[in-house]
Amino acid sequence: MKKKSSPLWQRLNYLKPIEKYSNNHSQLQVGDRDWENVYRRRWQHDKVIRSTHGVNCTGSCSWNIYVKDGIVTWEGQALDYPTNGPDMPEFEPRGCPRGASFSWYIYSPLRVKYPYIRKKLLLLWREALKQHKNPLEAWKSIVENEEKARLYKQARGKGGLVRADWEEVTQIIAASTLYTSLKYGPDRNVGFTPIPAMSMISYAAGSRFMHLLGGQMLSFYDWYADLPPASPQIWGDQTDVPESSDWFNSGYIITWGSNVPLTRTPDAHFLAEARYKGAKVVSISPDYAESTKFSDDWLSVKQGTDGAVAMAMGHVILNEFYDKNLTPYFNDYAKKYTDFPFSVRLKEENGRFVPDRYLHAKDLGIESEHNEWKPAMFNLNTNGFSIPQGTMGSRWDKKGKWNLKLIDENTNEKIEPTLTFLGMEDDIVHVDLPYFDAEKREVLSRAVPVKILQLNGKKEYVTTVYDLMLANYGIDRGIGGEVASSYADENVPFSPAWQEKITGVDRHLVIKIAREFAQNAIDTNGRSMIIMGAGINHWYNSDTIYRAIINLILMVGAQGVNGGGWAHYVGQEKLRPVEGWAMIQSAKDWSGPPRLQNGTSFFYFATGQWRYEETDLSELKASTADNSRYKHPADYNVLAARLGWLPSYPTFNKNGIDIYKEAVEEGYKTPEEVGKYVAKQLKEKKLHFAIEDPDDPANFPRTLFVWRANLISSSGKGHEYFLKHLLGTTHGLLNSDEDSLRPEEIKWREKAPEGKVDLLVNLDFRMAGTALYSDIILPAATWYEKYDLSSTDMHPFIHPFNPAISSPWEAKSDWEAFKTIAKAVSNLAEELEIDAVKEVVATPLNHDTPAELAQPFGEVKDWSKGECEPIPGKTMPQIHVVERDFKQIYDKMTALGPKAATDPSGANGISWKVDEEYELAKQILGTVNNGTIADGCPDISSAKNACEAILMFSSTSNGKVAVKAWETLEKQTDLELKDLATGRKQELFTFENITAQPKTVLTSPVFSGDNNGRRYSPFTTNVERLIPFRTITGRQSYFVDHEIMKEFGEQLATFKPILNQQPFKSNRPEKEGKEITLNYLTPHNKWSIHSMYFDSQPMLTLFRGGPTIWLNKDDAAEIDVEDNDWIECFNKNGVVVARAVVSHRIPKTMAFMHHAQDRHIHTPGTSLTKNRGGTHNSPTKIHMKPTHMIGGYGQLSYGFNYYGPTGNQRDLNVVIRKLKEVDWLED
Secondary structure, eight states: OOOOOOHHHHHHGGGSOOOEETTTTEEOOOOOSGGGHHHHHHTOOSEEEEEOOOSTTSOOOOEEEEEETTEEEEEEEOOOOOOOOTTSOOSOSOOOHHHHTGGGGGGSTTBOOSOEEEHHHHHHHHHHHHHSSSHHHHHHHHHTSHHHHHHHHTTTTSOOEEEOOHHHHHHHHHHHHHHHHHHTOGGGEEEEOOOGGGSHHHHHHHHHHHHHHTOEEEOOTTTTTOSOTHHHHHHSSSOOOOOGGGGGGOSEEEEESOOHHHHSGGGHHHHHHHHHHTOEEEEEOSSOOHHHHTOSEEEOOOTTOHHHHHHHHHHHHHIIIIISSOOHHHHHHHHHHBSTTBEEEEEEETTEEEEEEEOBTTTTTOOOTTGGGOBOEEETTTTEEEOBTTSHHHHHHTSSOOSOOOBBTTTOOBOOBOSOOTTSOSEEEEEEEEEEOSSOEEEEEEEEEEEEEEETTEEEEEEEHHHHHHHHTTOOOSSOBSOOSSTTOTTSTTSHHHHHHHHOOOHHHHHHHHHHHHHHHHHHTSOEEEEEOGGGSSSTTHHHHHHHHHHHHHHTTOTTSTTOEEEEOSSOOOOSSHHHHHHHHHTTTTSOOOEEEOHHHHHHHHTTGGGGOOOOGGGTSOTTSSOOSOSSHHHHHHHHHHTTSSOOSSOBSSOHHHHHHHHHHTTOOSHHHHHHHHHHHHHTTSSOBGGGSTTSGGGSOOEEEEESOOIIIIIOSSHHHIIIIIIOSOOOOOOOSTTSOOOSSSOOOSSOOOOOOSEEEEEESBOOHHHHHOSEEEEBOOTTSSOEEEEOSSSSBEEEEOOSSOOOTTOBOHHHHHHHHHHHHHHHHHHTTOOOEEEEEEEOOBTTSGGGGSSGGGOOOOGGGTSSOOOBTTTBOEEEEEEEOGGGHHHHHTBOOTHHHHSOEEETTEEEOOHHHHHHHHHHHOBOOSSSTTTTSBBOOSHHHHHHHHHHTOTTTBHHHHHHHHHHHHHHHTOOOTHHHHTTTTOBOOHHHHHHSOOBOOOOTTSSSOOTTSOOOTTHHHHHHOOOOSSSSSSBOSOOOOHHHHHTTOSSOOOOOOOOOOSOSSOOOOOOSOEEEEEEEOOBOTTSSTTSOTTSHHHHHHTTSSOEEEEEHHHHHHTTOOTTOEEEEEETTEEEEEEEEEESSSOTTEEEOOBOOOTTSSOOEETTTTEEOOOTTTTOOOOOOGGGGOOSSGGGSBOTTTSSOOOOOOSOEEEEEEOSOOOOOOO
């Protein structure tokens, strides 16, 4: 081997003459290429592992993880997606810079490496264990002692965490959950984790444990305000959307509140490619967003007024393409697939007419099963009313008539519907329709043609949904009423000129875009698309905005068409293998039913936000309603709990275990008898709903698990209320409940409780805001360290997670972590010899079950007011009896229970048996053989086995199950459908083959699109195969007839202004210098979302390195704020301190603070709270909307993440001023 020269000799080489050339422009370099090794080694690797990222970015991109010597060196996009065919762009390259840098977290200083516990709690625990005979008594001695409980609760968020070991912290968790279950009830244990599609097993791990325990799981999409209930109201389905590749099939695309390049980065190329192909792209956005740069037209709409633009566009389309010149394509589509031809009763009140409800078979005296759920339409062939097939009544009478064939279900005669009674009317009458503007509520008197019927000896007036729609939009049909004589009529609501005054968008641009959108649909048979996003869905009235926009899609026949319809992207919603996953996450293979709580209601009461209401709901009622039922939104939630509309956990003011014991002692033994006992106790007021007294300690949530989420900082709308009332720690709340509205149905306690939760447990791989406020933090595996599954709306694949490296330090995957917790609970229950118990479980009247037929005609009858009797499953929640054996939680968690084989599987109201798959699971996964209740059951103790089980039991990943599912739907619809799956009947997805290469999922009836040789687009099977929509009419709904919808003027789409929430009602802090009041929004951020969060060094380096608020340059100048100045942003809800980003691209009157910006990085103090300056959610508070709480009525029935109040937080204003002194609180 050649001897290396000494360093001294190498240095002397610099003195040697250097040979130079080309007039000294070049010189001879002598040496080897060893210096290249550092770069060469950087890209060397021992192995490449396929994985993905478990984030709510909707990307679900397949990634190759490169590993060397057990360390992740880099990651890159996978390039082996199946081809989209010769006429389509491909999915790859699919990824973004955030994903390409994720591995930073694995070795970052923010990584949670060990279990941590709050030191004050740990010392209390160790001392209590010495003094008491068992852990349950020890825990009781801490949490029931006010002084001890306050000691550790007030330390939350203030550091003081110490390293612990898994055994000790899981013993504390076990003691807390078991003590809570036995003293207060299992439903006082709460789990929160979002977005199961992003990492299905991680979600299911905690969820399965919670349901075996009897705890409640909180919903997330309604809490995030990502999914307002407009989609359920219209389709009976929550957000089924096209994959991004279908954008390429469109001829006209509007991006409405969706910033595609920023929030849908991996998919943005499809939008650009569609535009290159010739599609026109229009951007509707208040700010000059990234998506606006790629558009052909920009409608710069004032924030929150999008509904006015949509109503004006609808006015143009209805006027020009329906009333004045009925387009054949639109006419045909409307008759087949919408409720336009259905008849609506008008109600006469004080000599004036208002829309009431659908005309049903029962009204017409037609006898049939469920005849109060069978709306009628006028049949031109018989010159009378017919009941078409496909209504909700025919869905549940199960006589094979649930289809969209235009046939009378009673006579089998063909129906020729009419959209309008005009020209065949018995009379023209004026109907009063509600109108809302920022100052007042008005009545619009508009004319409709009617048929006059004699029903039950009384004269009744009937019109069509179509006639009501034209009246609602102010179309001049020559029959009178307050209508727009021209598009320039700015005083008539919903004309293009009218919207210009509200939105600032030029009327001529609105007219042009509406015409183009409709004409393109005519030219392409519906290939007009609207990509919708979070810019329009965090408002109080977001559902009315959505309905106005979606109406445009229905009007032009674009829904259910490839390249057309709505494309709604706000999160990773589409969990493809849903049936198998639902079985495992809900633990229904062992017991049931699960407790599934809508998150917004839970947090509204648990954080005390209900105590601070100022807006009287009678101010928001429709002008056509006499009064609102209640003034306080909490009262509507109580009503919803009582009538079974919404779940409400904790349910009763007694432990469900004790209620069951009392029922048995009284002689009520069967589940039906126990239900009658509960109803009797409620009626006699011996038992109460917990929601009627949320500040009673018996009704507090006691143990809260948070995993895969950053609740305290990121999604906790009303952050300071969380800190004060839920956690009981230092807060920055400037609000008072002294002068707030008082509810009628809730007991008011003068002293508001603080610190309701006894134990907050967080699983995370980074020390984020929630971890800093938690009592116990468990180290979680990252996405490159575990087995899991991911899917998304944006593509048709199920991606695997594979461990590229083993979990470092003491981190565990969520599956292993919750197994460890389950084992601790079972061991403690065994040690204490806790016997199996039975408890009463209440569940709401669920959508896609016969319970959605519980309360016909949308009438509200409250048994507590004597308006009807309390009947479980009819006028109140369903009552079940469930057995809990805490000793068996671990054994059940790690095995697939026998009910998987004996009970039907399914989704969306259809079900089938999977007993053959259960036997197959035994063969493939192996069986448990340890002398427990799980003996002989398929083994899912490993996360990989759980993945295999999910794939095996789901119709999107098992061809035989898909065929079974379609055969079931064939029986219900009398349609031929199974051909959609028979071609791939023999396919069974396994973890191994989806790891080898991405694989397109199977076509399944649990979704509404077809994957066979085409791009997935929702409702194509409804339109092409005549499968009904899951609504009362079976068609897409323009009209929603429920008493609460009528009360608030939302039977039809309309425009509602944003709420006028003032920063302070009283006790305003003293003014300091120049101030400005602005509307406060918290949208997505380029530098703090998805795979790389705000707290990471790469993201901080890309922007300002700390919290920022964006201001318009003129607004900033008004208060003498320059770019990068520190500012205070505050209102009664709290304070946040940040640096100003002054920009021309932000419109006046608004401020942006992008989420999620944690409080623990570069945040100075504020004199307003004498504390650090809060988070982006500090100035926020949620506002509950009554129409979101309806239930027990058709598609307006509860479903987890389907229907329920949203955690909206945009209808508020803040005061912004320059920070007087930047104080880092370091003294």
